Amino acid sequence: MIPSRRDREERRFRAALMALILLTQFLIVVMGGRGGGGELEDAGSLPPPADYNIFSRLSSLEGEIQQSVDPPQIVNYSAHALPLNIYTPHNIPSNFMNNYEVADQELSLPKLKEPLIIEEVKKNPRANYTTLLDWVLPQPLSEGSLNFGVMTYQEGYVNWKLGSLIPRLVFTDSDLSRWVYIDTDNDSSTGDSAGRDIRVRLGVTQASVEINPPTILPPTPPSLSFEGFTITLEVEALGTPNPSPLEVYVVKAISYSGKNYLWCLGAGADHPPSRLIMSVRAERVVARFERGSFSGFSLSNLSSAQFSFIDVVGPYSISYWSQDGLSSFSPHIALLKVEDLRIVGYSHLTGTLTPSLGYSSVPPSGNLSLDFPSLTSPINELVWRAGEEGSGEFPTRLDLAYREEDSASLYAVAKVTDLPPSLHIKVDRHSTGGKNVTELTYHGSHTVGRLAFHEEILSPTGELSVTTMLIKELPLTLHLSTTGGEFYSYNATFPVNASLGIVGGMLEGVMGKISERFGRIGRVLRSLPRSVATLPEEKGWLEAECEGGLGEIFYASGELKYLTTSSSSYLSIYQANEDAYPTLSIRLKNVQKGELNFSSGFKVALTLLKRQKVDLAGIIPGGETLLMVDSAPGEMTILQDPEGERLFLGLSERVEEVHLLGRSEEVSIEMIIEGLMGEAEIINLKDTFWVSFGTHVENFQAYMTNSATFIPRFYPISNFLSIHQRGISGEISIKLQRVSFFRFVRGTAPIIEIRSEGAGDLLIELEEAINSLSLRGAFRPLPEYLNMTLPSNLTGVEIPLPSLYGGDFTGIAEGLLSLTGIADSLLNLTYNALDSMVERLGAIGQNMSLSWRVGSDQSTDLVLHVQRLGSAPFKPASWTHGLWIYQSGKGRESSLDMKIFLMGLPSEGSLSFSFEEETLVFDLDFEGYSPAMPWLLVRTLGFQDRDITIYMNDIKSGINMDVKAEITTNMSIGGRIVAHMEAHVSTLEGEPVDLGEVLARLRKLGEEPSLREIYMPALPADFSFRGRMERDIDVNYSSSQYLEFLYIKLSKSLKGRWSQIYGIFHDLPLSFSARIVSNPLVSLRHTLTLQGFPTFSLATSGRDIDLYINYDGKGLGQRGRYQLFVENAGDTETYYHGSMYVLKSEGIEYFTLEMENIPYIEGFTINSLIFSARDVKSLALDSSMLPGGLPVIYLKKLEVRNVKAVLDFSLKVRGKDMSPRGSFYVYRVSSSGFTRTLSLQSGPLEINLEGYRSATIIPAPIVMMWQEAVSGVVS
Incomplete structure (x- = not known):
């Protein structure tokens, strides 16, 4: 391939470059x-x-901080606020006998003379060579009459005569002409020409007889109804009788429920009456025919064999009538139990009527009517009437005695001065919630001046139980509701004794039923006073209300000794030893309404017509206690819920003083509440104990000690709290004025909370001698609201609440005495608290906080000094406007000196400071803040090997300030570092305002020392900063004002070499966020040169x-x-x-x-x-x-x-x-x-x-x- 021209030029350039x-x-x-x-x-x-001159400004700020250490103004003020040794000893009374005494139950009531018939029958005299028992036991005479005995007593002479009555169904008065004539004084010169002084007869009458035909539904046989069946005792004087006092008794033998009894009816008078009639009347007696026995029926040939049983129907009455005036009259009714021709038990009811003041004789007649539909139902009405209708009013004095002698011995005596001419008692018996309830309504024609009752019961084992009751000025109307008393089951029918004939059978049945019923009535009425003592175990109640109010009522029940106090009214419990029966005594004066209720917890409610002193007192084997309410108002309630979590005292008006004295084997306690109005409440829930008052009380004082060495202390200042201990022995003294609320919350963050009106200064002194720990502090003045969070290790001790109910009335005494348990628990609590504080001095600042509220026109100063001299080196902390702590060592070896001085606390605010292993939290919330000094310093040294400094200056007056800071630091490699700070500052009107410089510094000592620091030249009105450094670094910032700079520094020493990261944010906009992401991972796909560089991002509201x-x-x-x-x-x-x-x-x-x-x-x-x-x-x-x-x-x-x-x-x-x-x-x-x-x-x-x-x-x-x-x- 032939290279392009450009490629050839590039190669030439590279070759030239290499050559070069x-x-x-x-x-x-x-x-x-x-x-x-x-x-x-x-x-x-x-x-x-x-560095924008930051480090020089920091240096200048350090100089300013040094000037805030021990300034003379603060040192002198602290010395004045925490004076030394200004207290005087406060001795809790060790003998309460100045306030009460133990007395015998007695009402100066003479024991009424027992009816002479009882003594004479027990002597078993012989008459006609035949024992009295043989003489009067049921045996028809040849002419079919029924025997009865007559006994008289006059001038020491006792005479017996045998009488009889003819058992005929239809008779006239002439048929009852079997008079018994008696020479009562054994003097032939008195009486009639034969020397006989009186004549006596016993008779039976009825108003009418009705035939009741049989019924089909339900099927019932025919019956006879004898209306107005009456047993009558008549006594007439003969000639010129002996004028000396005379007693006359008739004795009739009856057989009832398979047992033999002697039934006795008697009368006593100041002289033989011209004519006296006593009668016992039943409204109706019903005889039911046996099936098939009605054929051939006629009244002329009626046989008792034709009847199966007899039913006696009320109402019933006992009445008397005297032809001439008597200055004294005594009715008697008795029942004697006979076995093997000897008396094995008896009961009797004896009364004595005497003229009221201004009268010369008792009423000429009287009728006591008892209304119950049948003998199977309880009494529902009792009516007394003295004199005939239209004959005028005859108030009278009544002495009444009741006695039983059987396996146990019982004697009861009552005295009424004066018995109204007429009274009406209506009784309703019913069952509610499984409890027998008695409703009693009383109405009298006149006020009863005095009603006294005294009863003594000697058990078969020799224990004596005594009940006493006294009522003065019983008004015209009284309503009583109680669960006391018994519901008796009455068997109204019984088989007819055919040998006695129909009239004899009816006579025996009526006598037996009336005797049983009056005996039961006595027991029922007698059980009402005694039933009060059984209310706790039965979870019953007693409510009473009287129109116009009672002048006075006194009640005592238990053993002979009872507890009486010097107050007008009281409730007391006395128990001499563990084996003794507790004695309950109650005295109330001028009371209109009262309630004693154990059905759901415990409740005492009183409505008093006059202010008076009311006491609750108790002496039991565990100790003694006395609660005194001075000048109790119209309405007063003491209430405790069934769970024992709430104890309530309610008052309708202000009480000048409530005073508690208590002493157990371990603890003595005294509490004083002055100026209590409305209510007082103690609540003890699972994790909360609090005391609250309806309004602010004038003065609350409490003194507690469990050692003769530690005497409570009194300080001559408005409010104080003193705790001095050596181990669990110690004293607690408290005085708070104008206080309304105290709360202690147990749990992971225990809290003490106090609400008051901020009256006067509060001085606090705590000292634990064994651990050489002391705390002295002052609030000047005490804030309206004080809330303090304590270390979490103070949760182990519970504060008990008095339990005022239990199996018997001893529970009230034990409950009152358990108030000393509060003292004992508080002493143990403070010991645990102080001991735990010593144990964890390395974390004394863990979860500590204060919050308060003071009046808008006043400010509060806080001065606090905590010191502990351990084996570790000690260095005194400095006074500053803020907090200073010096600590060395840990746990029980540690030494500590902590001083807090805050002058001009805001009207409302909170200050919390908590520190855990890696997290520091600071929260300051002030409202209405006008500090006396414009700077604040928080300094801790040696604190868990950490030094902390927080400093603020140029704090304005009249501001609301909320500052929060939280720093979490784990300076290990890969550890987590988080800083969060917020601030909101404004004037009282809500306008934003900036404060001065802020410096926060945390220094960790030890093998790997470290330092964290935040510095700001000003604190904007609204400010938020969040920073996080873990693997990456995140910063978020917002502010209401432009800030010159923010300086943050984190540093750490590793093997003698300091590594650090610090940042300066300058010309801060209103908001920005920054993020630095570390890149520790290495990729083999790329060269290592630039790997590991952190990436960075910045987003800002400005440029x-x-x-x-x-x-x-x-x-x-x-x-x-x-x-x-x-x-x-x-x-x-x-x-x-x-x-x-x-x-x-x-x-x-x-x-x-x-x-x-x-x-x-x-x-x-x-x-x-x-x-x-x-x-x-x-x-x-x-x-x-x-x-x-x-x-x-x-x-x-x-x-x-x-x-x-x-x-x-x-x-x-x-x-x-x-x-x-x-x-x-x-x-x-x-x-x-x-x-x-x-x-x-x-x-x-x-x-x-x-x-x-x-x-x-x-x-x-x-x-x-x-x-x-x-x-x-x-x-």
């Missing part, structure tokens, strides 16, 4: 290697890397930004050192196109790229490679390899002005340095392509490419070897 190269090499050798290839064209001055980056990558996972300087740049990027390294830009006024100490292959290193140019738009670098591994560098696509390139490299062959400078051929092609030049340069390569579109740089190894040889010969 050989000739040049020869001349260089001959001339001794001197000469530099001639003069270079002037490419313009190449300025050194620009004035200057950028300087100094990148020493050896310690950061890169090769060599790189330096980039860009002046007045627009959008710019560099990238690889194959093996070509390309730069494209909208325009760069000046550009320089310098690379140093870049090893490519063994024996060949580029010592220095510099490219610089002006007005850069396009630039490309490429390379190839000569034999022997030497690179050829190509410069292409040059759209630049004043381009300059400097290259210096070294070559070693077999370990020998062949040339310290090197020689190069430079081949250039002009912009037109017509001019081509070749030059040889020795030493560092410097070329000017002005007017050229490309250039080729070829190393000349032969020249370098010749130079080396000649140099050796000459030397």
